[in-house]
Amino acid sequence: MPTRRVVMVVDMQNGVFATPRLNREACAARINALTQAADAVIFIQHADEEALPEGSEAFALLAELNQPEGAFYVTKSACDAFYNTSLDTLLREQNIDEFVICGCATDYCVDATIKNGVSRGYRITIADDAHTTADRPAAPAGVLIRHYNDVWRSFIAPANPPQVLPTQTILDAWRMNSPFPILS
Known part of the structure; x- marks a missing residue:
């Protein structure tokens, strides 16, 4: 049985993008390509009482993002999406041990989530x-x-390094039902 194609999308929210982000449109388009090809999608949303209150327009995902039916949503309050959230439980309940990660912000929430996920044994492709x-x-x-x-x-x-691949390489491997190539 092929591995499930899972995409985790981090903090692509209106309030986060109140600060300009590099290549917003291209990034969102690539994320949409991934979520449309995925078997499961997990949206991570940052909540903050002042800047990103849950349920507010600032907390909402960007309008241009595809939100597939059956997507999962996890709310966090720290950079690391695993810290004091239901993410680890969700992944285990759904028998997900590997996923592709994308989103915002590269140097904060994406990075912290990748490093904690790798330490927990998840196979992560960026x-x-x-x-x-x-x-x-x-x-x-x-x-x-x-x-x-x-x-x-x-x-x-050791034994669980993250992979870093272009979106098109990920999509091509998924289409071919093949493992991701090892790039040096």
Whole structure:
């Protein structure tokens, strides 16, 4: 039986994008391509009483995102989507041990979730062109995205390193019902 195609989408919310993010439209389009090809989709949404109150327009997902019927939703209050949330329980209940991750912000919530997930034993593939962030005082968004893709490619986790692949490579492998290629 082929592995389920699972996509986790992190913090693609109106309030998060009140701060401009690099390549919003292209990122959202790639995320939509992934969610349309997936067997299961998990949307992670950050909640904050002041900036992103649950149920508010700021908390809502971007209007341009495809939200497939049967998608799962997990609310978090920290960068790490596993921290004090139902995510680990959901993944175990759904027998999900691997997923593709994408979303916002590369250098905060996406990164923290990847590292905690790998430590918990989940096999994670990062869609290297389907995550975004904002310019920061230390570096512009494009530099941060390239930097984190490189960090994840080199992340030392014996027997469970994350994979970093372009969205099209992921989609092609799914279409062919084949494992993701190992890129050096």
